Amino acid sequence: MPPKKLKQYSFSRLDLYERCPWAYKKVHLDGIPRASNEAMVTGKTVHALIADYLLRLINQKQQTDWEWAEGAAPKDGSPDVLQIWQKFYNSFILPPALDVYGVEHKLAFDRNWQPCEFSADEAYFRMVVDFHFRQGELAVVLDWKSNRAVPETVEKDLQLRTYGWGLKQVAYPDAQEILLRLHFLRYGKEREVLLEPQDLEGVPEVLESKIKTIEEDQDYGPTPGSFCGLCGITAHCPVMSKTLAPIEVIAPATREQAEKAASLLLALQKMEKELTARLKDWVKEYGPIHVGDMVYGPSPVVSYDLDPQKVATMLLNASLSREEIWPLLSMTKTNLEKGLRKLKRRDLLEQALSTATAKGSEKIDFRKANS
Ligand code: SF4
Incomplete structure (x- = not known):
């Protein structure tokens, strides 16, 4: 046809x-x-x-x-x-x-x-x-x-x-x-x-x-690459279904399929760390790997060990107000907890948290089931 x-x-x-x-x-x-x-x-x-x-x-x-x-x-x-x-x-x-x-x-x-x-x-x-x-x-x-x-x-x-x-x-x-x-x-x-x-x-x-x-194309072959996350038809892609799982697991419609999908996701999450570590070792030794239009390999990264006190002083000297500066020096509960633990003053955590407004939200992820 x-x-x-x-x-x-x-x-x-x-x-x-x-x-x-x-x-x-x-x-x-x-x-x-x-x-x-x-x-x-x-x-x-x-x-x-x-x-x-x-x-x-x-x-x-x-x-x-x-x-x-x-x-x-x-x-x-x-x-x-x-x-x-x-x-x-x-x-x-x-x-x-x-x-x-x-x-x-x-x-x-x-x-x-x-x-x-x-x-x-x-x-x-x-x-x-x-x-x-x-x-x-x-x-x-x-x-x-x-x-x-x-x-x-x-x-x-x-x-x-x-x-x-x-x-x-x-x-x-x-x-x-x-x-x-x-x-x-x-x-x-x-x-x-x-x-x-x-x-x-x-x-x-x-x-x-x-x-x-x-119009002359006879087979419309899939070309996996960086676009895969955006194509919107991953669930209908033969490459994805072969590499990952049966189509019903990629797009679950029943509870049983959703359970299979969750097992797969958990396995992938566990595998990811191990796979990443091994691949990193490989590319360090043999060089980058091309996957479609993507390359997996080292690229230069610059990170800064910023001193909040020095940055705040510099910004204040540049006429920014304190109200403008504080939000830039963002603080998370995890950092605060780590820092206080280091100072052996974890007892101050609850008091510090009480100065902030707590915002509730929902996160969908794996957690330990209640036994
Ligand atoms: S997931 Fe499949 S259909 Fe979507 S862009 Fe990648 S190869 Fe093409």
């Missing part, structure tokens, strides 16, 4: 194929839903909040609306989402007088790479651009990033060139250059890259050839 073909593509579909053809096949051809992970949920929630905020600012002709933004913080949002959102609205100022703009702009192109309706049957390649506007002669495109790392520079990669090319076709046909601005939401930092006409040349042809490779 010839392999199924998709009718519609997007950059993220092409990207999934490049990361792991098996994951692509399972999700897009076999229709297995991808299990979402925390990063995906955070990204989605924050993008939706920002889109609502931008549309409000544009409609109200305001550059900021902190009161509205504060009230819009989702009551059930994770601490991560709330922190990112607060950072964003406290630092973002809408550029004035936007007459041409798009928020979460949905673009689509037909098989001849001509613009068409996003929901049309002939929509062959689709993309959603977070935010764009015209600033004088320049078309500016903003992409919100919830990544934890901010790169020093930004490559003009295919994804950015695709956004630039798509927007030029649909919104800014006369723009000579397109400024792409990546806004790293966690840190309020931006990185920019200017797309010139030659960067936008040949984009449809590159996309077309990637689609051809996908």
Whole structure:
């Protein structure tokens, strides 16, 4: 039977194929839903909040609306989402007088790479651009990033060139250059890259050839690597099921399967230490090992033996207040207990703990069963 073909593509579909053809096949051809992970949920929630905020600012002709933004913080949002959102609205100022703009702009192109309706049957390649506007002669495109790392520079990669090319076709046909601005939401930092006409040349042809490779693939082999923790279909992966356990143990549905999964987890936890120690010895002797796109081996690490007193004095001298400094010198119950034990004053522990507010939470892990 010839392999199924998709009718519609997007950059993220092409990207999934490049990361792991098996994951692509399972999700897009076999229709297995991808299990979402925390990063995906955070990204989605924050993008939706920002889109609502931008549309409000544009409609109200305001550059900021902190009161509205504060009230819009989702009551059930994770601490991560709330922190990112607060950072964003406290630092973002809408550029004035936007007459041409798009928020979460949905673009689509037909098989001849001509613009068409996003929901049309002939929509062959689709993309959603977070935010764009015209600033004088320049078309500016903003992409919100919830990544934890901010790169020093930004490559003009295919994804950015695709956004630039798509927007030029649909919104800014006369723009000579397109400024792409990546806004790293966690840190309020931006990185920019200017797309010139030659960067936008040949984009449809590159996309077309990637689609051809996908459509000609006969076996969609899995490619395990760093993406395995994020693919969302680990439970349907033949590599994982062979190396770890039967599929029902990876994705338990009954108590019996959950018990098997727990035994496996316990065994893995026990094995981990031993395996790590042996592998460390091996790589010290014979050098790093490659596993897919990851390398297991030594890399330089710098650690600092900080003296809290010296650091606090230095920060106070630099005009930071005590209230700002104390939280930086974080103290845990374990450290406090260890320290007091060393000083042979463990009797002070309860008294020291009573100066803090105790917060209850839940931790799911192995513990000794009551006999
Ligand atoms: S677990 Fe790894 S190899 Fe398996 S489908 Fe996911 S990304 Fe591919």
